[in-house]
Amino acid sequence: MQMSSKSALSFRIGAFALIAAAATFLSGCDEGGLGSNSRAYAPIAPETLALMKEKDTTKAAPVLIRTYKKESELEIWKMKSDGRYALLKTYPVCRWSGQLGPKTREGDRQVPEGFYSITPAQMKPNSAYYLAFNVGYPNAYDRALGHDGGSIMVHGICSSAGCFSMTDPQIGEIYAIVREGFSAGQREVQMQSYPFRMTAENMAKYRLDPNIGFWKQLKEGSDNFEVTQQEVTVGVCSKHYVFNATPVNGRFDPDGPCPQLKQDEGVRNLVAAKETRDDAKVAELAAQGVKPVRTVYADGGGHPSFSSIFAYASRPDALARGPIDIALDEGKARKGRASPVVQMAAGKLNASAPDVKLADARDVTGAIAPTAPAKEAEKPWMFAHLFGGEKPAEPAEPAAPAPVAANEPLVPQFADVPLPPHRSDSAARPAATSEGTSSSNPALAQAEH
Missing domain, CATH: 2.40.440.10 (L,D-transpeptidase catalytic domain-like)
Incomplete structure (x- = not known):
């Protein structure tokens, strides 16, 4: 549906305000x-x-x-x-x-x-x-x-x-x-x-x-x-x-x-x-054949109606990956060693192991990122996208991991996974971090309280 020029202008002004606000504070509460x-x-x-x-x-x-x-x-x-x-x-x-x-x-x-x-x-x-x-x-x-x-x-x-x-x-x-x-x-x-x-x-x-x-x-x-x-x-x-x-x-x-x-x-x-x-x-x-699954996110999500401003939300890299449904084994749990992707998700296998498909492991856990997210200054499409430029390329579809047994761990504890820097880290205030907390330590700024 086409927006009127007035509606489009209002949307862009609102999006710009969201960008400015997000650049002021650290991600969190x-x-x-x-x-x-x-x-x-x-x-x-x-x-x-x-x-x-x-x-x-x-x-x-x-x-x-x-x-x-x-x-x-x-x-x-x-x-x-x-x-x-x-x-x-x-x-x-x-x-x-x-x-x-x-x-x-x-x-x-x-x-x-x-x-x-x-x-x-x-x-x-x-x-x-x-x-x-x-x-x-x-x-x-x-x-x-x-x-x-x-x-x-x-x-x-x-x-x-x-x-x-x-x-x-x-x-x-x-x-x-x-x-x-x-x-x-x-x-x-x-x-x-x-x-x-x-x-x-x-x-x-x-x-x-x-x-x-x-x-x-x-x-x-x-x-x-x-x-x-x-x-x-x-x-x-x-x-x-x-x-x-x-x-x-x-x-x-x-x-x-x-x-x-x-x-x-x-x-x-x-x-x-x-x-x-x-x-x-x-x-x-x-x-009727509805398969049991576990849905795994790189780090949460957001409503699709906000997809045009996801680049300015917290951890846009995680949003771009989207959720994956992992098929669970409804029969008897498999014996022996878990699949490489599951071991990777549980933090038990290094990403460089020969039998690990890096794309699969990254999509399941959100833990493996080939490069850090680009800074705002390195993304000239950001303002162009909001104010009339071309839309950035959509992320590739993730490979579907193999089904796993229901009792196998799939998601690592986030404290054990190195998170990419927040988009607003460079603009962080020296004191304010999470709700009710003050610290100048960037590591503390990434934790919610």
């Missing part, structure tokens, strides 16, 4: 110290207010957030007059980092998955990443499993080292919607973070992924929301999520055994019926 920030108090756009009215809700009604990493989407839900939530808007996510799966440790670049709570104290009006709010990682479930790290944000500037990164106009509106909910008395905003949409099709596709047990827990929470369209009550006991249930006596102990629980029978029956339907669909899809 940075709060910074900008002083008073008037954009934190900007009103919600009239068009969005009109959409709220159409959806039978208001700017004062409670807010709920749902995110999906694989689809790179963030949803804002608002409570209607009948107490149920309605989907207000779906925002494409500009950048997320890491792999599908939970965050487990500081510096792993993982965007967390689970059920989190955002409070007014977690709003960051003075974030160096335009605007931001802390999602509340780690929660009780994460802490029970010994997961650490923190300061995971939803913020602007399209740069992620463990955060949900939006464009500046997007985070401006999302921030305003959440702010108005708090102003009207909402105490917490629930954020449901998923690896992908919890459909039977996705559960069939990822049925042998090492994270499938955890993802089934998340699906149970998702099912509870979808059958009720109401905020899910979340508890943790025996290092396991419990949804829409309350202890008969006492309280939840994340590390201890689950107490006797009280649940709404009607809701429980609806969830059970949905699970039965979805399980039958998973079995049907498997019988």
Whole structure:
């Protein structure tokens, strides 16, 4: 579809602003110290207010957030007059980092998955990443499993080292919607973070992924929301999520055994019926030949609608590679030595080994880069591309690795993999690094907190 000259000019101005902002800060979750920030108090756009009215809700009604990493989407839900939530808007996510799966440790670049709570104290009006709010990682479930790290944000500037990164106009509106909910008395905003949409099709596709047990827990929470369209009550006991249930006596102990629980029978029956339907669909899809896979990223992704500005996002080299679906062996795990590509991904084999295909290993792990990413000054096409020049060549299609057994490790720990320099390293400020952290050490600047 052709853009009007006015729309094209607006897009180019917006893209230029994104470039300038990204060149100012390090990739990651940075709060910074900008002083008073008037954009934190900007009103919600009239068009969005009109959409709220159409959806039978208001700017004062409670807010709920749902995110999906694989689809790179963030949803804002608002409570209607009948107490149920309605989907207000779906925002494409500009950048997320890491792999599908939970965050487990500081510096792993993982965007967390689970059920989190955002409070007014977690709003960051003075974030160096335009605007931001802390999602509340780690929660009780994460802490029970010994997961650490923190300061995971939803913020602007399209740069992620463990955060949900939006464009500046997007985070401006999302921030305003959440702010108005708090102003009207909402105490917490629930954020449901998923690896992908919890459909039977996705559960069939990822049925042998090492994270499938955890993802089934998340699906149970998702099912509870979808059958009720109401905020899910979340508890943790025996290092396991419990949804829409309350202890008969006492309280939840994340590390201890689950107490006797009280649940709404009607809701429980609806969830059970949905699970039965979805399980039958998973079995049907498997019988029809849907192969189990594990999706591997060089380092996360972003929504395709932002492909024209991916060159200015964090780690554009990783975005250019895109995800790869690794076929998993549904039969008995193979005996003996793992394939060279799998060993390479696990960090057990040097890239110079004679039986390693460098292209395959690079595509699976994102660890092997023949050259460092070119600096901005070495890419004359950058401004030409945005302001009327030719588009750079598309990256070559990656070679498809051989199927591997489900129990073989595929992805290295990011701390063990040398990462290419961030695009904004040369323009980094001497003090500001990650959210709530100050350091002049470039190595620390690459880690999210």
